[in-house]
Amino acid sequence: MLKIEMFSQADTVKGQGVGSVYDELMAMLHRHFQSKLKIDVNHYRKADVSHYHTINFPYYLSTFSKRRGRKVGMVHFLPETLDQSLKMPKWVKAIFYRYVIAFYKRMDQLVVVNPAFIPKLMAYGIPKKKITYIPNFVSRHEFYPVDKDVKRALRIKYRYDVDRFTVIGTGQIQTRKGVMDFVKLAKKYPQYQFIWVGGFSFGKITDGYPQLKQIVDNPPKNVAFPGIVDRSKMAEYYNMADLFLLPSYNELFPMSVMEAFSCGIPVLLRNLDLYKNIFKDSYASFNNFSELSKELEKIVNSQDLQKQLRAKSLKIADYYSEDRLAKIWYRFYQEQAKKS
Structure with missing residues (x-):
């Protein structure tokens, strides 16, 4: 042994x-x-x-x-x-x-x-x-897809609108994660609801802390910051969403993306070179805020595209x-x- x-x-x-x-x-x-x-x-x-x-x-x-x-x-x-x-x-x-x-x-x-x-x-x-x-x-024992009825029940449980298109982002609240773009997008699309799960894990030494703290304390009406959520509850947050968005400017091999893939939800990421080798064509991508807005609209307005992205998420999750x-x-x- x-x-x-x-x-x-x-x-x-x-x-x-x-x-x-x-x-x-x-x-x-x-x-x-x-x-x-x-x-x-x-x-x-x-x-x-x-x-x-x-x-x-x-x-x-x-x-x-x-x-x-x-x-x-x-x-x-x-x-x-x-x-x-x-x-x-x-x-x-x-x-x-x-x-x-x-x-x-x-x-x-x-x-x-x-x-x-x-x-x-x-x-x-x-x-x-x-x-x-x-x-x-990511373990499929903890992170796995759910049907529409369960998704609806989860939104009721956590007091989110059951009928609005829902975008989720997860991770530490810091500048490099693209939280500013996440909130900017929410302001542009008040008809959708946006949830960012995570917090200031390293407190005031977090890059961009003063500006980000002000946003978290006074978010737009369609943005929720539930804070740091226990890992055992994270799958429920992913499964409430119609789309996972990580507008991060710098990453390695983000666990949040793997968790979203494993839950079978569409994934939208900034176009970073380091994603190309590991995630292939399993996600929708953007280079700037203008493209981000266009990609969101495409995904919201196309059930076929949502279906394709869900299938790609599950396929890459199987590979890993x-x-x-x-x-x-x-x-x-x-x-x-x-x-x-």
């Missing part, structure tokens, strides 16, 4: 994707490999593989112990991606960014969820052979299925344990 030591504080900050990725992986490993893997969390016991999900300083110090076995690190961000999420003094930023790369370099193997990160890590001096691409996945990714992860752990 392989001994895996997980190191994570991902669940200490609510409403962010790192925690969702970690929770999905842990649940999958327990469902599929309870008799093959012995998994501990933050116990610092001797292990065949130590898997680091967050970069806390005590974890960095632990990498110098021979008890750690093969050290595997998840790459959820790089300095340039943090730059668009958090506001920090320049000297703090310089130190922290150097620490991020130093942490990654302490690993024997890194796992990226998007292949676009591989050349960026190589530019920091990390050899390609030390980087493995394993995509995110838990069963397929479970085999990939188990094989990866076996390979890493042999090298240790």
